Amino acid sequence: MPKPAPVIFDIGWNACINCGACVAVCPQEAGFISPFDTIATDRPCDIACMICEDICPVTTITHRPAEPAAQPA
Amino acid sequence: MPHQFSYDLVVIGSGPAGATTARIAAQLGCTVLLVDKRQELGAPIQCSGAVSRHALEEVGLPIADEYIQEPIYGFAIYNQDGQRTTIDYRRLKPGEYGPGAGQKPLGYVVDRRRFDRYLMTLAERAGAEVWLKTEGLGYEKDGEGGCLVRLRRYNQDIQVKAKALVGADGLQSQVGRWAGLRTHIKLNELASCLQFVVDGVPSEGLLEIITGHQWAPGGYAWVFPKGHGYAEIGLGVARTMTESHQNAQWFLGQFMKSSFFQERFADARILEVQGGGVPLAAPLRKQYADYLILVGDAARHVNPITGGGIHTALSGGKIPATFLCQLIQSGQPAHEQALKGYQDAWLEQLGHKMWKLYEEKSSIFREADIPLRDERLYRTMSDYFSPNSEYKKI
Numbered sequence A: 001m002p003k004p005a006p007v008i009f010d011i012g013w014n015a016c017i018n019c020g021a022c023v024a025v026c027p028q029e030a031g032f033i034s035p036f037d038t039i040a041t042d043r044p045c046d047i048a049c050m051i052c053e054d055i056c057p058v059t060t061i062t063h064r065p066a067e068p069a070a071q072p073a
Numbered sequence B: 001m002p003h004q005f006s007y008d009l010v011v012i013g014s015g016p017a018g019a020t021t022a023r024i025a026a027q028l029g030c031t032v033l034l035v036d037k038r039q040e041l042g043a044p045i046q047c048s049g050a051v052s053r054h055a056l057e058e059v060g061l062p063i064a065d066e067y068i069q070e071p072i073y074g075f076a077i078y079n080q081d082g083q084r085t086t087i088d089y090r091r092l093k094p095g096e097y098g099p100g101a102g103q104k105p106l107g108y109v110v111d112r113r114r115f116d117r118y119l120m121t122l123a124e125r126a127g128a129e130v131w132l133k134t135e136g137l138g139y140e141k142d143g144e145g146g147c148l149v150r151l152r153r154y155n156q157d158i159q160v161k162a163k164a165l166v167g168a169d170g171l172q173s174q175v176g177r178w179a180g181l182r183t184h185i186k187l188n189e190l191a192s193c194l195q196f197v198v199d200g201v202p203s204e205g206l207l208e209i210i211t212g213h214q215w216a217p218g219g220y221a222w223v224f225p226k227g228h229g230y231a232e233i234g235l236g237v238a239r240t241m242t243e244s245h246q247n248a249q250w251f252l253g254q255f256m257k258s259s260f261f262q263e264r265f266a267d268a269r270i271l272e273v274q275g276g277g278v279p280l281a282a283p284l285r286k287q288y289a290d291y292l293i294l295v296g297d298a299a300r301h302v303n304p305i306t307g308g309g310i311h312t313a314l315s316g317g318k319i320p321a322t323f324l325c326q327l328i329q330s331g332q333p334a335h336e337q338a339l340k341g342y343q344d345a346w347l348e349q350l351g352h353k354m355w356k357l358y359e360e361k362s363s364i365f366r367e368a369d370i371p372l373r374d375e376r377l378y379r380t381m382s383d384y385f386s387p388n389s390e391y392k393k394i
């Protein structure tokens, strides 16, 4: 399988209930968290498995490519 | 270099697991620092708060009005169509259970904000030092038979020396990851949960559990009494068993609008929104590393059939407190080899039973035929809460 391209996560804070479920399923190493008990939103994720988006009880996680310029058109 | 702060134990996270570990370790004569990053413990609430009286008594907790919202006298388990098995101890053992003089409740629904604060207060009164607004950031070996824990307290970076570190930092645990333990939970083993505290929904002193793939695939729905005439209505689902647009919120909407309870819920007024993840997982295979052990949700000490984690966090706190104090007071360093003894003691007292429950749960959800799976879950839940259950005490 080709390695997925890195992504940056975006959290819709209005719906987030700060429950930490996204962090619990995240396979990243220590520290990939935000101050609001969610996965980090300030740096790219190079695993890009997206299971954090699935577990979220209110589906408030989305993502965009980490380097839009490097993406094929 | 002498350190300003030095303790036998540093405990990260003051939920039921961390506060109990800290309290009992302090009672046994260890010096303890208990830290939590929150400003108010238990908030935002990520729990329904149901706990047995036995679980509180087992770890020496006074039953106090301060944290109790409503006494519980039994269970009602529903199948998909609304047929129910009632296990009401007021009827089964009227001499023992009931609201009257000389009788007692089977358990309680607690307010986690007050409950967690109460547990912290008891730890403090037992002699533990407690710091709120203090986040654990990492740890390293100090080369002198202990470790240095990095904390941030009101924006100030502080290093604390400890003989051992206890990671009680809950579902989103990072402490295990500091030591390279693989603590993340598989998507199919974390129930994605949402609940509402509501007004206008009558209840009868029972914990009501609603099974069925239609309402909560891979989990179950619940209606618990919440005191003051309120109730909580919630559910947890396995996202590997649902369509991508069907999150916990979607299922809760369905359950409230179109289940056999739609009339009962017709006047529900939402007072609070809560949620989170419940590990319906096996306990971590390795719950320790050099100078470090994990307890509670951080070690996935959750009952994989019921999703209950308060009891296992409380009793799971007593085990490491006793073990670590003995080790430290005997002058031995908390090396990995020695800490394996903690996990063995835990397996002996709680863990083996939890593994058995995990296997039972996995076998139910592996069943491909949905009606058959529903039937098995309904039967297992009904048996689990029956007075003759072999698991009654976890």
Ligand SMILES: Cc1cc2nc3c(=O)[nH]c(=O)nc-3n(C[C@H](O)[C@H](O)[C@H](O)COP(=O)(O)OP(=O)(O)OC[C@H]3O[C@@H](n4cnc5c(N)ncnc54)[C@H](O)[C@@H]3O)c2cc1C
Residues within 6 Å of the ligand: B012, B013, B014, B015, B016, B017, B018, B035, B036, B037, B038, B041, B042, B046, B047, B048, B049, B050, B051, B134, B135, B136, B137, B168, B169, B170, B171, B173, B174, B193, B194, B195, B234, B274, B275, B276, B277, B278, B295, B296, B297, B298, B302, B307, B308, B309, B310, B311, B313
């Ligand atoms: C919706 C829902 C309903 C539930 N209902 C029930 C129920 O009815 N009955 C039941 O028995 N169980 C229930 N559970 C499970 C139960 O809530 C947990 O198992 C229990 O809270 C685990 O306790 P703990 O002490 O391990 O962790 P927690 O209670 O999560 O405590 C962890 C603490 O660590 C702190 N922390 C985290 N990271 C750091 C850090 N880096 N530095 C400092 N502090 C940190 C947090 O602020 C928190 O206070 C429910 C769970 C959910 C999600």
Ligand code: SF4
Residues within 6 Å of the ligand: A011, A015, A016, A017, A018, A019, A020, A021, A022, A023, A037, A038, A039, A055, A056, A057, A058, A059, A060, A061
């Ligand atoms: S799982 Fe969703 S609601 Fe929970 S903390 Fe993460 S983004 Fe917020």
